[in-house]
Amino acid sequence: MSDIDGKEKIEPPPSTLSRRDLIKGVIVGGVAVSSASYLFRASTLVGQSARGTGERLLTINVNGQLRRVDVMKQETLAWTLRHKLGLTGTKLGCDRAECGSCTVLIDDVPHYACSVLTHTVRDRKVLTIEGLASPDGTLHPVQQGVIDEQGFQCAFCMPGFIMASVAFLKTNPNPTRTELAHGLSGNLCRCQDYDKILTAMMRGAENMRRASRA
Amino acid sequence: MHKSDTESVAATVAATPRVYGPGHKLIGKDYATADLYAKVTGQAKYAEDYHADGMLFCKLLLSPLPHARVKHLEVRAALAMPGVRAILTADELPPPADTLTDNGTVIQANPNSERGLTMEPLYRGEPILAVAAVDELTAAEAIEKIRIEFEPLPFVIDPLETLRPGGLNPRKDGNIWVRPPAPAAVAGSPPPAPPPPTIGELKWTEADFAEAKGVRLPIGKTPDEWSYGDLEAGFRNAALVLDETFVTPDTSHQTLETRSAMAYWQNGKVYVHTGTQSTAQTVPAIARWLNIDVAKVVLISEYTGGGFGSKGTAAVSLVIPALLSKKANAPVMMRISREEETFIGRARPSLLGRMKAGFSKDGRIVALDMFVISNNGPYDAQGDVPTSGRIVSLLYQPQAMRWRGATVLTNTPPRSAQSSPGGMQGIVIMEPVIAKAARKLGLDQVAIRRINCPEGKAPFGAAVQGKRPYATSAFLKEALDRGAEQFKWSERVSRTPKRIGTKVRGVGVSLSCFVGGTVGFDGILVIKPDGRVSIRSGIGNLGTESVIDVHRVAAEVLGVPWEKCEITWGDSSKNLPFTCVSGGSQTTHAMTRAAHATAMDARKKLQEIAAKKLGGKPENYDVGNERVFRKGGGAGMTLAQAANYAIQLGGIYDGHEVSPDLNKVTKASVAALAGQGLVAAAKDNYPRDGATFSYVASFAEVEVDVETGKYYIVDFLAYADVGSVVHPRALGGQILGRSILGIGHAIGQKWVFDPHYGAMLSTRFSQSKPPTILDVPVNMQWAALDIPDPETPVGARGVGEPPVGGGCASILNALSDALGDDIFRRAPVNADTILTSVEAGRPMQHPLKAHI
Structure with missing residues (x-):
């Protein structure tokens, strides 16, 4: 690594390398250019290239409603929500449990929906950002906290942050900023608006406490 | 990176509540913006949230090699698969269109620019072709059925390697862009079309490399150079001359929303859904990429999930769903994965810089010889290299200065402007030199910056037609003074002991600035x-x-x-x-x-x-x-x-x-x-005397554990001179948000390559980690002067870029305050850098390579 004279030998480019050999070589190094990630099967082609991708009809409880949906074995909850149930408030930022944009609550516990298989949430309650406000349109206290403090910039991370915050505040209703920051540390904001987010979520906590006293 | 007791420490930074916009009813006041309700309820629609009837999905075949030519392509088996609707290759892209400017000048299309698909990939991960199918799994299976043979071509990842005598070139014609001279103007007709840039070759000599002894940036000939003042006299009379090399990282923009795009055609018009940094100006860009009339383009982009310079007028890759949609006669959604975004998304170019700086005994910069090269990737030249010189000349007001630079092409993913493009790198290369000079001269870090600070109609860069351009205004000195007071700078500096057990405290300050506005819209x-x-x-x-x-x-x-x-x-x-x-x-x-x-x-x-x-x-x-x-x-x-x-x-x-x-x-x-x-x-026909810039004074305190190399940012304050404040909360979000974007360059983000295969190894968030909520103090501070700029009717200037350089450099300066000058000569500074260098007593990382 510290080849101080800066004259590292340049290897001649490989001349007889197929795409597959190259990929094999690179896989050893830990990465590969693969198109076979981030993929989903629509319902229209069931059985045509089967190999265990067939769908099954499930009933899941989403935002207090029982929803019947055809689901593949390997289908993630994020895909089911976004592309089959039309709940696009749940965002995909990385699809690999790194960013938290897809955070939803399953029985009140925050989960990355990109890394939960839909068939595992049968008999459990899924709550997404769309189900947070009251049916009459009254915002959840945490949502109201964002409006009060102009929290977040682009807001692509916002649904995940709000869901994580709601879950954390249910069990920790009176946190310090540090405690709440730890509760939200599974969520990434690339606008890096953390200070204002934390202020908005603290306001949300205050709103929740006030609502529970009322 | 977090400390549970930061809240008590943060309390030492007095948060002075300020009232902005006196005399106004709306300007300077907080309010809830009209887009917030849709955002908090999940109704806000980003490009990937749209679904059109009969919508197809597409997948890309990306180049596995950093430079190659497609020798043979066989797509029949893929096309024959049930569910596959269309395949798009580079030969189906329309020829690039010229641009007609408002004053009648034709800007000729550059035939060597990026077009979205290619048969001669210039970086690993560049798209070769795209398949549209009824779903993504089918499209991906179709791609596996495509037979493709590549002829590998020479590649180069490191800009210094291609500059060596006999070094390989990243493109067949060379390694830099050359702009041929414009034809002479003819009286009475519109200005003649400047010819598109061509690719040329730049090689340095063995002697250039020998002088640098492998520990400094070699200085060879550069295509660009300017100067003002008597540089030699400045160095001759200087009380202290430093000659320092610094390396900044390549960093992906990592917008949380990737450049996904959906397109369909209706009544001869193309409808495009994608993220962009300009609704108005993306329309002509799409028209140019597709070579169609602007009246045939409709762009829908109500919400964009981050840009930071990577989605200026959206992205050329949107031609893929647009053309596939035309071919398949159905809407096409192109969802871009995080890995794909790392390749076809954008990144800030790494700058390698060498600063020879002469200081008077009171710290004034009397002479500055600045030399920078960038790693530009294979496509259009980015402005970071020239901008770095102009920003450094404005921010530190050297009495004499020469700037030289080269924008070097490599087989790495394409770059674009990223918040404070060139400004951030220039500041980050310069600030450690000033910090070191202050220590050598026995001066306070705020005092040495104060004496070099721009003020009023401060000049910058080289003379144009005999006169140096200048800023509309600069009140940075006041921001620096007020910031030092709010941060309790003197108290923090004199606090003893600096070291308790294995923990060492350090404080840092940085100046920062960038362009803060244009006119005429x-x-x-x-x-x-x-x-x-x-x-x-x-x-x-x-x-x-x-x-x-x-x-x-x-x-x-x-x-x-x-x-x-x-x-x-x-x-x-x-x-x-x-x-x-x-x-x-x-x-x-x-x-x-x-x-x-x-x-x-x-x-x-x-x-x-x-x-x-x-x-x-x-x-x-x-x-x-x-x-x-x-x-x-x-x-x-x-x-x-x-x-x-x-x-x-x-x-x-x-x-x-x-x-x-x-x-x-x-x-x-x-x-x-x-x-x-x-x-x-x-x-906007209002007059303006000068060029508009905004400024920030950034302050940071860190605590370093010298046994583990781990460090925490204890406190941070950014004090801004951005003219009149329009919307305080939004401004605060920008000042701190862009400061943290800069901090990311100090504490963790960088590209790493496998030099043998030319393959990037840092394709995910975890491998080039942007700051998380635990990496920054829980109570960050910002403030703004709210002094109106005299050259604009509302007095307001822009704020996005100006905090970035200071965010990064204040952390670096705090680290060197804690650890000394001989620990790092690059950013980011990670725990391994600190551990190995503290042990050896000198910088232990390669002095010139960015990708390690």
Whole structure:
């Protein structure tokens, strides 16, 4: 690594390398250019290239409603929500449990929906950002906290942050900023608006406490 | 990276509540923006959230090699698969179109620019072809069935390697862009077309490399250079001369929303859904990429999930779903994965810099010889290298300066501007030199910056036609003083002991600045017959809220309650004005000017309508409280009545006639709005003396554990000189958000490559980690001077880029305060850097390689 004279030998480019050999070589190094990630099967082609991708009809409880949906074995909850149930408030930022944009609550516990298989949430309650406000349109206290403090910039991370915050505040209703920051540390904001987010979520906590006293 | 006791420490930074915008009702006041409700309820739609009937999905075949030629391509088996609808290859892309500028100049298309697909990939991960199918799994299986043979070509990842004598070239014609001289102008005809740049070769000599002894950046010939003042005399008379090399990282923008795009065709028009930093200016970009008339393009982009420079006018890759959609006769969604975004998304170029700086004994920079090269990737030259010189010359006001630079091509993913492009790298290369000089000269770190600080109409760069350009204003010295007071700088510096056990405290300060605004754009508003005001915004919605904030100016000028104003944004078919791209911190400055001009146009029309209907002269009337009324009392009318009269009068009053100086985009929008009420449309023709910049003084304290190499940011303050404050909360989000973007470059983000395969190893968030909520203090501080810029009617300047350099450099300076000058000569500084260097007593990382 510290080849101080800066004259590292340049290897001649490989001349007889197929795409597959190259990929094999690179896989050893830990990465590969693969198109076979981030993929989903629509319902229209069931059985045509089967190999265990067939769908099954499930009933899941989403935002207090029982929803019947055809689901593949390997289908993630994020895909089911976004592309089959039309709940696009749940965002995909990385699809690999790194960013938290897809955070939803399953029985009140925050989960990355990109890394939960839909068939595992049968008999459990899924709550997404769309189900947070009251049916009459009254915002959840945490949502109201964002409006009060102009929290977040682009807001692509916002649904995940709000869901994580709601879950954390249910069990920790009176946190310090540090405690709440730890509760939200599974969520990434690339606008890096953390200070204002934390202020908005603290306001949300205050709103929740006030609502529970009322 | 977090400390549970930071809250008590943070309390030492006094948060002084400030009142912004005295004398204004709306400007300088907090309010909830109109886009927030949709955001908190999950209703806000980003490109990937749209679903059109019969929509197909597409997948890309990416190059596995960093430089190659496709020798053989066989797609029949893939096309024959059930569910596969179309395959798009590079030979089906339209030829790149020339651009006709507003003053009639034709900018010729560059045939060597990026086009979206290619048969000669110039970096690993470059798209070769795309498959549209009924779903993504089918498209991906089809890609596996494509037989493709590559001829590997020589590649180069490191800019210094291609500059060596006999070094390989990243493109077959060379390693730098060369701009051929423009043909001579002919009197009476439009300026002649500048020829597109061509690719040339730049090689340095063995002697150039030998002089640097492998520990400094070699200095060879460069295509660009400027200077002012007597450099040699400056060095001769200097009390201290330092010669330092510094390396900044390549960093992906890592917008949380990738550049996914969906497109369909209807009645001969293409409808494109994608994220962008400008609704108005992305339309001509799409038209140019697809080589079609701008009237055939509709862009829908209500919400964009981050840009930071990577989505200036969206992304050329959107031609893929647009053309596939035409071919398959169905809507096509192209979802871009995080890995794909790392390849076809954008990144800030790494700069390697060498600064020879001469200081007087009181710390004034008397001479500066700045030399920089960048790793540009294979495509269009980015402006980071020249910008770095201009920003350093403005921010530190060296008495004499020479700048030399080269933008070097490599086989790495394409770069673009990233928040404070070039400015951030220039500041980060310069600041450690100043910190070291202060230590050598026994000076306080704030004092040495104060003595070099720009003030008033501060000059920058080299003379143009005998005169050096200068800034509109600079109040940075005041921001530095107030910041030092708020941060309790002197107390922190004198606190002892610095070391307790294995923990060492360090404090750092940095100056920072960047361009803060442009001029000459348009605005449109309509006063409707019901008295409400409809304002058209062509600004992209990145969440900085400038898309809405700038229009508070129009409401303020007209005296209309904000609740009566409706902002229309995010859809190019909704008659938007010609607007700046939200990049380079232009928007707040440029578009508050346009909003002001538009409101003044409305005001003038209201006065004229009142005079026509009620007698007297227009100047006898005033506008306010939703009325136009005779000054000193008497007759008047409501805005609703005036709007109805405007429709009766027609002509200039309801948009049937327009001011000739408006951009053609604005004229077309006004024509479509004509007759809907009192239509006001104006171009920002306000004078401006100087170039607009914004400034920040950044302060940080760190605590380093010298046994583990781990460090925490204990406190941070950014004190901004950004002119008048328009929307305090949004401003605070920008000042701290962009500071943390800079901090990311100090504490963790960088590209790493496998040099043998030319493969990037840092393709995920976890491998080039942006700061998380635990990496920064839980109570960060910001403040703004709120001193209006004298060269713009509202006094407001832009803010996006200016905090970035200071965010990074204040952390680096705090680290060197804690650890000394001989620990690192690069960013980011990670725990391994600290551990190995502290043990050895000298920097232990390779001095010139960015990708380690």
